[in-house]
Amino acid sequence: MSQANCSDKIKTYNMRTRKQKIILTLSILSVIFVLAITGVYIFRDALLQKAIVKVKEKMDQDYDSNFTVKLAKFNGLTGVELKDVVLKPKHADTLFRIESMKTTVNFWHLFTGNVQLGSLDAKNGYVQLVRNANGRNFDAFLPKKKETTSDEKTNYAELAYRILTNALNLVPTDMKLENLSLKMDDMGKKAQLNLKTLTLEDKQLETAIQVQTNTFTQRWKIKGFADPRNKQADIRFFNIDTGRIKVPYFDERYNLTAGFDSIRLNVENIDMDGDELHIDGFTSIANLHVNHEKIASKDVVINNARFDYHFLFGESFIAIDSSSTVLLNKMKFNPYVEYNNEKDKIYKLKIALPRMKAQDFIESLPEGLFTHFEGMEAEGTFDYRLDFEYNKDRPNDLVFESKLNKENLKILKYGEADLNKLNGSFVYRAMINGKPQRPILVGPGNPNYAPLSEITPYLRKSVLTTEDPSFFSHHGFINQAFKQSIIKNIKTRKFSRGASTISMQLIKNVFLTREKTLSRKLEEILLVYVMENNRIISKERMLEVYFNIIEWGPNVYGIGEAAHFYFQKSPSQLSLNECLYLANIIPSPRKFMYQFNDEGNLRNFAVNRDKMVRNIMLRRGIITSEDTIYELPIMVSGAARSFIRTKVVKDSTAVDSTSIEEFNF
Template sequence: MKKRILIGLGIAVSLFLILFVLVVIFRGQLLEYTIKQVEARIEKKYPVDFTITQAKFTDLNSVVLSGISMVPHDRDTLFATDSVHASVSLTSLLRGRIGFKKLEVANGFVTARKNGEVNNFSFLLEGDKEEPADTTKKGGRNYGELLNRLIETAFDNVPDQVDFKNLNVSYVSPNRTMDVKLPFLKIDDGNIDAQLSVRLDSMVNNMRVQGTIDPGDYNIAASFYASDAKGIRLPYVKEKFGGTVTFDTLHLSLQDKTYKKEKLTMKGNAKVQNLVVNHPKIATEDVLLKEGAIDYVVTIGKDFYAIEEPTEVRINKAVASIQASYQNATSKIIDLKINTEPIPANNVFESLPPGLFENLDGIKAQGDLTYKMSFHVNMDSLENLKFNSDLDASKDFKIVQWGKTNIQKINGSFVHTVYEYGKPVRTFTVGPSNPFFTRINAISPYLRNAILTAEDAGFYSHNGFHEEAFRQAIIANLKEGEFVRGGSTISMQLVKNVFLTRHKTVTRKVEEAIIVWLIENLDLVSKSRMFEVYLNIIEWGPNVYGAKDASRFYFGKQPSELNLAEAIFLTSIIPSPKRYRSSFDSYGNLRNFKGYYYRLIGGIMRRRGLITQAEYENLYPNVRLYGRARDLIVTAHDTSQVEEVDTTEFELETIDLLDF
């Protein structure tokens, strides 16, 4: 029995040796046949003429291919190269394909062109032209399926060794030009090393790329290093968004990917160092992030995009878990969740990028902070929008050292500067040394209660934020497609006026929220003092700031002498004080549209017991102007009338309608 087995093995080995010898002897003919098969397969799959002019072996398994080109039918050449030196697997030739173990390419050119609807590359993304159309699929393209196909095609064709020299890739269209030059690209035993120059229109990025790749596991990690002092700049940010984004180093990795139930899930991480962002809507100066990182899990499907657990984002020393999704199968649905574990408070403040939150620079704190936020909206039913945001502190949390700004300064006299369009226009002291400063108990209760009714009914009970008002503001802004309502409380308006410039940036709103949270949660300033400062600094007209200045400007009175009608008028112009003249006709009479506002605010004040029934019944929407305001507003000799505009909606934007 053993003898038969040995004889069988001997025959098998002999046959293999004979086959190997035949392959070696006829490898040239086999290579020529295989190349014809490859050309035929490519031309059957794609509408192209694919040509390899010459192929020959230089030793046992090394070949030289020359005159390689791919020309789409009736289109410009997509790919061409002078020569390819490669190590070929002989066993792959027996299977009718060319399997490269080592690939050397010199002077390769890939040129993609597009002019209107005509291009020479889109066929590569369309899959097999013989594949029958799937009529069960409706709607737009599944980008998860497309990306999965690109990833697998790229990884499945990576040789063990790569040595590219002078590889050029370009994209040309009437509006865009892109050129990528690789003086060299090497892959050896899974290690990547390359020099890269990318020109997008007039922007040029020069960088070095190093990393590793494991095609079998769809695993790649690459680091991009700027090779000049300009750094690496993201293209088209200036043209599309009006800003710039630059960084020194970028690390990217794909660690795993799965495609299941028509959804692609990718896992990996990214890290950026010395990121500089400049955009007028983010901040007024460069924002520097020394280090930011993300460990991501991303899923892409048809009408579905998601950032899933356990995605974590790190900004310097602060770490947060993020979940987000966008789906548009039947309607647009957006979900976002942000959660953190307890973070040392010092790590939070030290992680804030310089240039982003000026008043918080240098703060030292003890204890921990925890943040949770959830957001959900169906764009077809905005009224059901959900928003919750909570920043919690440990019991031992406290500020042990103020930095650039002492938030507690508003407890005493301080110098206040008014800004317009980011520029200072007036500076005055908020305190007894200023003759226009008025203590809160010397301001008419009518004015105090009217402002609270219209601006922030829950001021004395909430902790600085009115979540429902903010939710309503988000709904209004989404409906209009632009920012039309802020949802600010008096606490937020006070902080904005005292500590922040008037530049409307995203980061200013975040800084405003942090300062409000510190004031309210640490009881740094009493509610009464906050309201008092607010009443002494808000704008009420042309260079008119504070209740005393406003009372004298419009009515020639002290703030304590204001009646109900005058108080409601002053309240009505707080949202837009520069439009004060539009409230009056040329004779100085309030315009008719003010009547609704008077009935609304007066009615709420009556129901809350802030005025009597008799006061409400005697309330008439008119006031008598004196002094400077009369000189500016009353122009009876000029019969032209200011166009009457219905500003009811604008004036009521800050009123908490739920408290009616």
């Protein structure tokens, strides 16, 4: 045999040997796998029962609750069937109960540690949330606040992706639910959502829901596309019956009524790209109605709204990217919102409103939220930018920049608030506790009316110093005051400080009510901007009207009445000290009497307050030292003296509110 032939035979033998080894290895692995599966199959019921026992122990020890399952068994290789599953806190109402549930689990995902449901068939069950005199039946299951060190930080991208992935894995690709309910009972305020049917088949979702509360009954439907494995959805929520969908529970719990024709939710993409999580899609709502006493006095209506969102999650931030857009009727803008805790805790808000027609903006304002603008007509265009940044660790570094660029902007027709009326005579009625006060004619026809030229310069200077030092230079708003107001309100977590200018006070008094609503504040801001930036009224006229309408005491309106009420003088005859006093009682004019002692003289705190304002005016050069020569103490000689408790008055009790209201010019 030749050497070549021998070599070929050896190679052939080695190849056969390797193939045989591979086949043998695969055969052994197959046997082991079959044995393992067989072992799992043989002992799986025991493992299932052991798992249920562990759940029972955990519910008992960690949540003081009883967890029971009447029947638990496997169906096939990956199916599980449970019957009569109950979770009940030991000292409260049942939290969860379901009569029958069948599900299958993706077998291969179990090897990676992920639980992914393939199908779910459940019927006859409920989740019940109860709050009564004994407490809440779900308190034990609320997340506990974890103690963290200053070095521990949450990776928002990883956390959000993990939560979303695990949640979507628990959504079956095929599902059939029947007669399941969510019940809520909050101290007798009840709402129940009955899921009559829900089917998810071939990525098509359809439900039928009946809603029952103490105040209404409705039938809802959710229908659309849902693909939990590819993290995509496009579903629509609407009412089967006529009329809007009503939001349950909130009407009784928070006195908030809300409704809408339909909502659409679209999720196009959930993707982990490097260290960032991206979530893209859109949501829209049609014919939204909202009513609450803190929002507006009537229904607020948004006909059409859409939010095309691009959420970003990073290691140390959560953001709505500026590529997102908000469409509100005809108005479209790009928001940017971010929370970042990489170093400090920083909150950012940016809004970019591209150039648009002024009339489109007016017509896009939500109905009921800007009632004084309804019917207004304008021409021209504008664009707007807002830049807000708040550092919780360094609050005084707050950034607040607001800029509006207008082009040929002009008001053609006023709405309910005709700002032009301030240029002539008109009747003013103050509102106190929702009740209109006596009518005041603001104009020469009123004998107490005081033109600006007949008001002593001391009063003008004093009031501007205390109320609005930059009145003649600003355009309705003082940015620094706004910043300080925002800082204070954020720190106190309430609207504890305002930033009102005389322009804002004028608009608020003449055109708006005293109600503390979001609507009134927004209207105030817009009306002030329109008045100050369209040269409708001169600054001098604004100040003149202001002096003639503001309250200076109980049922005392305008400086003409006030000068006689306190000092039996005309506004042109008031001394510097008298003007300082009048300027300082503007914030609380109906309580002026408490600034006097039982001898009828100003108390020390009031004297020192007036001196402080006088010294400010001296430092600023508003008055000179000669103005302070021969100044006498305040001597109230007018009708106001009857409201001051003095020793010479036999009945020293405080004058009641009825007598105060009866004082009339």
